[in-house]
Amino acid sequence: MTGEANQWWQSLIANDEETVCEVVNYAFADNPAAGCAVGVDGSVLSVVMRHQDIDSLPDQTPGVTSSGRPTLKTLSKRDRTLWWLTSMGSNIIATLKEGFATAPGITAIDLAVLTRLPDTQRLGFVAYGRWTRQVVEAGPWRETGDALRFLDIGQDVACSVTTTASGNLSSTIKPLDTSRLPGLQSLLDHAQDDAGSGDMTLADLDGGLRTHVPAAHHAQQDPYRIRPFAEWKSQSAPAQPPAPTAPGPSPATALVPGQTLTLPEEAWQGLLIAFTFAGADADLTLFLTDSESRVTGDEDFVFYNQPSAAQGAARLLGKQVEGQHTVERAAVHLAALPAHIQRLTIAINMDVDTGLTCGSLTHASLYFDCASGAAWTFQPPSDPDIRAMVIAELYRHTTNGQPTWKLRAVGQGWADGLDGLARAHGVHVE
Structure with missing residues (x-):
C-alpha cells in the first residue's frame, strides 16, 4: 500500500488533473461557499465558486438609538453590497489558500464566482481572475478589510461591484461579460439553475459537493490503513496483466x-x-x-x-x-x-x-x-x-x-x- 500512496503523491505533485481535482474538491466539500475544481492546465488550477446570493443577507443590522436603547437599523443598499462583497472576498481568499495548501504543485488558480443576480434571479458570473501562490501566501489576512484586497493582488481581475467616480462602491450587482472567456460562457450557456429540476445544477453546487465526497477518501480505501495478515494474504494473488491501453494522440x-x-x-x-x-x-x-x-x-x-x-x-x-x-x-x-x-x-x-x-x-x-x-x-x-x-x-x-x-x-x-x-x-x- 505504501507504493500506492507514493504513486498517488507523485501524481498530485505532478499536477495530474484527475488527482488534483479529486483532492481539491474533497477539501472544498465543507466550505461555506462551495468551490469546485474543474481543470488543470500545466500548474494552473481552474476553480468555480458559488457565492451566496445578496438577497440571502439580512437588510437590517443591530444598533442603538440616541438614548442608548437597542434597535434594528435598516442597511443602505450600498452598505449591504459592501457586506456581500467583503464576504465574497473572504471566501475567495479562503478558497485560494485551501487550493494551494491541498495541491502543492499548483502555482496559480484561475477562479470565477457565480451567484444569483438580484434583478433577474438568474445565475451569473460576478468576479473572476488569476491569483498566484506567491501573492496569496505573502499577504496578511487578519482584518476584515483585507478581504477586499483580492481585487488588487490578482491578474486580470474583473468584478461586477466597481468604484464610482466619487470613490464609492457601486450599489448594483450586474453580470460580467464572459463572451471572451469561452469556458465560462459555455458553462453558463449549458447551466440549469432551477434547483427543483431534479438534475445536478449550478444552484445545487454546494449540496452536490457535500453529498459526493470522493470514494477514494473513505476509510476502507485509506492507503495507510493497517490490514490484518489474512486480508493481505487473500489479496496477494499474482496481478492480472494490464488491459491494453487505447492508442495515444496522433504525433505532432x-x-x-x-x-x-x-x-x-x-x-x-x-x-x-x-x-x-x-x-x-x-x-x-x-x-x-x-x-x-x-x-x-x-x-x-x-x-x-x-x-x-x-x-x-x-x-x-x-x-x-x-x-x-x-x-x-x-x-x-x-x-x-x-x-x-x-x-x-x-x-x-x-x-x-x-x-x-x-x-x-x-x-x-x-x-x-x-x-x-x-x-x-x-x-x-x-x-x-x-x-x-x-x-x-x-x-x-x-x-x-x-x-x-x-x-x-x-x-x-x-x-x-x-x-x-x-x-x-x-x-x-x-
Missing part, C-alpha cells in the same frame, strides 16, 4: 521555416502553445496586430509584465521547469479576438543583459495543439546573431470565400533583442 506534424497550413475550426476555440527549451533562459511574447503587423496600442503586447490581452483571449500561462527543460505556455482563443486583430505573432526574446543569444538555446521547439487532437511543432533555428525571434504567426485568411485562420512557421529575428522586436511591431519603447 513537424513544420519547416516558411511552411503554412490552415487551422481546423476546433483550434479557433482554443489553441494551446508550449515553448520548450534548455541551455539558457528565454521569454515567450505575443503581439496582437493589424494586417500591417503593427499593434493598435501597447495593451496588445503580451509579455511577462502584461500576461494577457483582448480580455484574456490571448494570455501567457506561466513558465516552469519540467525535467531537464523549461516550458512556457500560452493559450489563444482565436474566435474571441476583436475584428481589428488580423495577426498574432509568437516570439521569444533573450535577456540582453546576459549577453546570450538564441544560439545559446538547446532543444528549442514550439508546440501547438487543440481540442481535436491535431498538433504541430516547429524547431526554430539556433542563430548566434540574434537575441529575439519571431517563431510563428497566426493570421486571418479567406479560403473559398470563407474566413479561416492559418499558421506560418517563421524563425527570423533581431540582433538588439526585445526592444527591436517590440519596435518592429509598433510597441512604444522608452
Whole structure:
C-alpha cells in the first residue's frame, strides 16, 4: 500500500488533473461557499465558486438609538453590497489558500464566482481572475478589510461591484461579460439553475459537493490503513496483466521555416502553445496586430509584465521547469479576438543583459495543439546573431470565400533583442 500512496503523491505533485481535482474538491466539500475544481492546465488550477446570493443577507443590522436603547437599523443598499462583497472576498481568499495548501504543485488558480443576480434571479458570473501562490501566501489576512484586497493582488481581475467616480462602491450587482472567456460562457450557456429540476445544477453546487465526497477518501480505501495478515494474504494473488491501453494522440506534424497550413475550426476555440527549451533562459511574447503587423496600442503586447490581452483571449500561462527543460505556455482563443486583430505573432526574446543569444538555446521547439487532437511543432533555428525571434504567426485568411485562420512557421529575428522586436511591431519603447 505504501507504493500506492507514493504513486498517488507523485501524481498530485505532478499536477495530474484527475488527482488534483479529486483532492481539491474533497477539501472544498465543507466550505461555506462551495468551490469546485474543474481543470488543470500545466500548474494552473481552474476553480468555480458559488457565492451566496445578496438577497440571502439580512437588510437590517443591530444598533442603538440616541438614548442608548437597542434597535434594528435598516442597511443602505450600498452598505449591504459592501457586506456581500467583503464576504465574497473572504471566501475567495479562503478558497485560494485551501487550493494551494491541498495541491502543492499548483502555482496559480484561475477562479470565477457565480451567484444569483438580484434583478433577474438568474445565475451569473460576478468576479473572476488569476491569483498566484506567491501573492496569496505573502499577504496578511487578519482584518476584515483585507478581504477586499483580492481585487488588487490578482491578474486580470474583473468584478461586477466597481468604484464610482466619487470613490464609492457601486450599489448594483450586474453580470460580467464572459463572451471572451469561452469556458465560462459555455458553462453558463449549458447551466440549469432551477434547483427543483431534479438534475445536478449550478444552484445545487454546494449540496452536490457535500453529498459526493470522493470514494477514494473513505476509510476502507485509506492507503495507510493497517490490514490484518489474512486480508493481505487473500489479496496477494499474482496481478492480472494490464488491459491494453487505447492508442495515444496522433504525433505532432513537424513544420519547416516558411511552411503554412490552415487551422481546423476546433483550434479557433482554443489553441494551446508550449515553448520548450534548455541551455539558457528565454521569454515567450505575443503581439496582437493589424494586417500591417503593427499593434493598435501597447495593451496588445503580451509579455511577462502584461500576461494577457483582448480580455484574456490571448494570455501567457506561466513558465516552469519540467525535467531537464523549461516550458512556457500560452493559450489563444482565436474566435474571441476583436475584428481589428488580423495577426498574432509568437516570439521569444533573450535577456540582453546576459549577453546570450538564441544560439545559446538547446532543444528549442514550439508546440501547438487543440481540442481535436491535431498538433504541430516547429524547431526554430539556433542563430548566434540574434537575441529575439519571431517563431510563428497566426493570421486571418479567406479560403473559398470563407474566413479561416492559418499558421506560418517563421524563425527570423533581431540582433538588439526585445526592444527591436517590440519596435518592429509598433510597441512604444522608452
